[in-house]
Amino acid sequence: MTAVPLPYRVTANRPESADTRTIELQPVAEALPVFAPGQFAMVYAFGVGDIPVSVAGIDGSALTHTIRGVGATSRALCAVRAGTQVGVRGPFGTGWDLPSAAGRDLIIVAGGIGLAPLRPLVREALSAPGTYGRLNVLVGARTPADLLYRSELDGWGHPYCGVTVDRAGPEWTGNVGVVTALLDQAAFDPHDTTAFACGPEVMIRAAARELLHRGVPAQHIRISLERNMHCATGHCGHCQLGPLLLCRDGPVVAYDRAKPLLTVREL
Amino acid sequence: MASATAPPAAGDTACVLDRDGMGALVRELRARGRTVIGPTVRDDAIVLAKLESAEELPYGWGVEHEAGYYRVRRRPDGAAFAHSAGPQSWKSFLHPERVRQWAADRGPDGEMTVRPERDEPPSFAFLGVRPCDLRAIQIQDRVMIGGPHRDATYGARRGGAFLIVVECTEPGATCFCVSMDTGPAARPGYDLALTEVVDEAGHRFLARAGTDEGAEILAALPRRPADDLTRTRAREDVEAAAGRMGRTMPEVDLRALLAGTLDAERWNDVAARCLTCGNCTMACPTCFCTTTEDVTDLTGDHAERWRRWESCYDLDFTHLPGGSVRGSGRSRYRQWLTHKLGTWWDQFDSSGCVGCGRCIVWCPVGIDITEEAHALHQESLDGQAGTEDGRP
Numbered sequence A: 001m002t003a004v005p006l007p008y009r010v011t012a013n014r015p016e017s018a019d020t021r022t023i024e025l026q027p028v029a030e031a032l033p034v035f036a037p038g039q040f041a042m043v044y045a046f047g048v049g050d051i052p053v054s055v056a057g058i059d060g061s062a063l064t065h066t067i068r069g070v071g072a073t074s075r076a077l078c079a080v081r082a083g084t085q086v087g088v089r090g091p092f093g094t095g096w097d098l099p100s101a102a103g104r105d106l107i108i109v110a111g112g113i114g115l116a117p118l119r120p121l122v123r124e125a126l127s128a129p130g131t132y133g134r135l136n137v138l139v140g141a142r143t144p145a146d147l148l149y150r151s152e153l154d155g156w157g158h159p160y161c162g163v164t165v166d167r168a169g170p171e172w173t174g175n176v177g178v179v180t181a182l183l184d185q186a187a188f189d190p191h192d193t194t195a196f197a198c199g200p201e202v203m204i205r206a207a208a209r210e211l212l213h214r215g216v217p218a219q220h221i222r223i224s225l226e227r228n229m230h231c232a233t234g235h236c237g238h239c240q241l242g243p244l245l246l247c248r249d250g251p252v253v254a255y256d257r258a259k260p261l262l263t264v265r266e267l
Numbered sequence B: 001m002a003s004a005t006a007p008p009a010a011g012d013t014a015c016v017l018d019r020d021g022m023g024a025l026v027r028e029l030r031a032r033g034r035t036v037i038g039p040t041v042r043d044d045a046i047v048l049a050k051l052e053s054a055e056e057l058p059y060g061w062g063v064e065h066e067a068g069y070y071r072v073r074r075r076p077d078g079a080a081f082a083h084s085a086g087p088q089s090w091k092s093f094l095h096p097e098r099v100r101q102w103a104a105d106r107g108p109d110g111e112m113t114v115r116p117e118r119d120e121p122p123s124f125a126f127l128g129v130r131p132c133d134l135r136a137i138q139i140q141d142r143v144m145i146g147g148p149h150r151d152a153t154y155g156a157r158r159g160g161a162f163l164i165v166v167e168c169t170e171p172g173a174t175c176f177c178v179s180m181d182t183g184p185a186a187r188p189g190y191d192l193a194l195t196e197v198v199d200e201a202g203h204r205f206l207a208r209a210g211t212d213e214g215a216e217i218l219a220a221l222p223r224r225p226a227d228d229l230t231r232t233r234a235r236e237d238v239e240a241a242a243g244r245m246g247r248t249m250p251e252v253d254l255r256a257l258l259a260g261t262l263d264a265e266r267w268n269d270v271a272a273r274c275l276t277c278g279n280c281t282m283a284c285p286t287c288f289c290t291t292t293e294d295v296t297d298l299t300g301d302h303a304e305r306w307r308r309w310e311s312c313y314d315l316d317f318t319h320l321p322g323g324s325v326r327g328s329g330r331s332r333y334r335q336w337l338t339h340k341l342g343t344w345w346d347q348f349d350s351s352g353c354v355g356c357g358r359c360i361v362w363c364p365v366g367i368d369i370t371e372e373a374h375a376l377h378q379e380s381l382d383g384q385a386g387t388e389d390g391r392p
């Protein structure tokens, strides 16, 4: 269903950080087609509205979403109780398309809530040992308390999973600074690497700049972009970025296509 | 078109209807259960509205257009279709301004039932579709039902609509369909095409069918075979109209021109005049953008999803939690024009402008899309001249 939501039951709602929660959903009856990592759903909080939310986990027809409460609808979704129902439309948009990177080294760069859409990508790579080259996961967050999926991160990098925060108290012994600084510790052959990045647009641009600088070609850098979206079906016009309709031609876009668009102010 | 895939009706169906024949056409369509929509004079404008009879057509009315200016005026010749675009377009009927998409109810344990809107729209017949507006409908077809996701509201209304094109013999001062290659002659896609002829031999309509249903309806009307005089006059009047366009676009690849203008100075100039009121987007027959509204009743357990037109000139249009992407008027006018003439091609493989001139007429400050395109073209030429001379 693309315009009318299907009821999904909330089976769990757990905190990730002060403003972010992860919810698990099961179809009540009919299920949507299976989502691919990188795609998104429109999730409806009863009577409030629906917003684009990436899939943070896919298990058959069960969906996991990690949502940061920033406004009316996202806060309402953070507050849903287990046992109640939400509406879901989808799947929408382009995915990360990991299989096309078979045999190549992988670099995954995430900032803040941007880790949510990358989680199923990491899991997909981990579930197919030998299919891909080296897996590097670089995670940035504002503070240690804002880190998502803390219990899972340890197993994520082969050989490297780095975490950094913008600022921290004395109890934090890890990295402090921008996520791109972690690239120094990643192990990859730039000419045979596919990179995936999601986070604030400034972070995406910085990550892409650093990757280009190290020799990863723009067409092998895939980024996920955020714009206002209402329909997700290509009819409402809100998600335009120049020639792209991001609900249809994105949210995952190759950087060679996105770069000239991201450098124009207020496009 | 009633059946978009039906081949054009076989044979020459051309015939001549007089004013009584026009009356019979409306009666025939109504007898077939069609809701006939056509032009009529109301509140000092020629609007599109439901017609009970052909006598409601604007016989003897024309319009005067200019940038930011619209007046109806009497015509001595009694013509019904000697007027160009009015304030609305057919999108008001195919892509209505406000529609309910679905309703949902919540039970005591938070369970949700969703009911899609069962839209049973009227079976429309559009009488008096201008060739530019036929193209506009075809452009909205691509947007609303031509992609991977079909819009149900539009699809249900469009699917059965019967289209009667009337060729243009009286273009307005703000028309430029010739530049956009959409008129003034009828292009394929109609069920019936008419050309209005008024001369010493009388007031009549040259009619031909584009579909089997069109041919069937013509066959049911009082008519006479098309005579040479009527055919010749009809052709000459349409050809003459092509030479009387009030506006033109620069004769360049507009898509390429616009793609090169993102940093143009001209956007500052137009932004100083534009009120970002969005009138141009409401009047434009191809503009399709919408927003959603979620409402609940007093119990909070009955919710509805509505969709209504929205304009890319609204500040909230690009709202993100960190602020709007297109905050300045400059960026919003630039978005509208580059989309219309440029990036629409990338998204939907056509222009987003058909040259109807509505945006020029209904702009409160008279901003003219053709004038802006010429200015952008001039600026790009000046820029090139600069580089060729070795100047910065």
Ligand SMILES: Cc1cc2nc3c(=O)[nH]c(=O)nc-3n(C[C@H](O)[C@H](O)[C@H](O)COP(=O)(O)OP(=O)(O)OC[C@H]3O[C@@H](n4cnc5c(N)ncnc54)[C@H](O)[C@@H]3O)c2cc1C
Pocket (backbone or CB within 6 Å): A040, A049, A050, A051, A052, A053, A054, A055, A066, A067, A068, A069, A070, A071, A072, A073, A074, A075, A113, A116, A117, A225, A226, A227, A228, A229, A230, A251, B319, B320, B321
């Ligand atoms: C493809 C995509 C995937 C996303 N994935 C996630 C995710 O996994 N987790 C997460 O926490 N956030 C995600 N977001 C961001 C999330 O959609 C916004 O934070 C959310 O829409 C904010 O809506 P709101 O009503 O809570 O806030 P407000 O700021 O009050 O928004 C007001 C209204 O703007 C409209 N709107 C539509 N699209 C957006 C948008 N993208 N951003 C802001 N407003 C919008 C909505 O109708 C919303 O109700 C994603 C965005 C996109 C485009």
Ligand code: SF4
Pocket (backbone or CB within 6 Å): B280, B283, B284, B285, B286, B287, B340, B352, B353, B354, B355, B356, B357, B358, B359, B360, B369
């Ligand atoms: S942009 Fe202006 S002239 Fe072009 S189709 Fe829209 S209203 Fe008509």
Ligand code: SF4
Pocket (backbone or CB within 6 Å): B273, B274, B275, B276, B277, B278, B279, B280, B281, B313, B362, B363, B364, B365, B366, B367
């Ligand atoms: S161009 Fe004219 S009609 Fe369009 S938003 Fe600006 S002032 Fe309004």
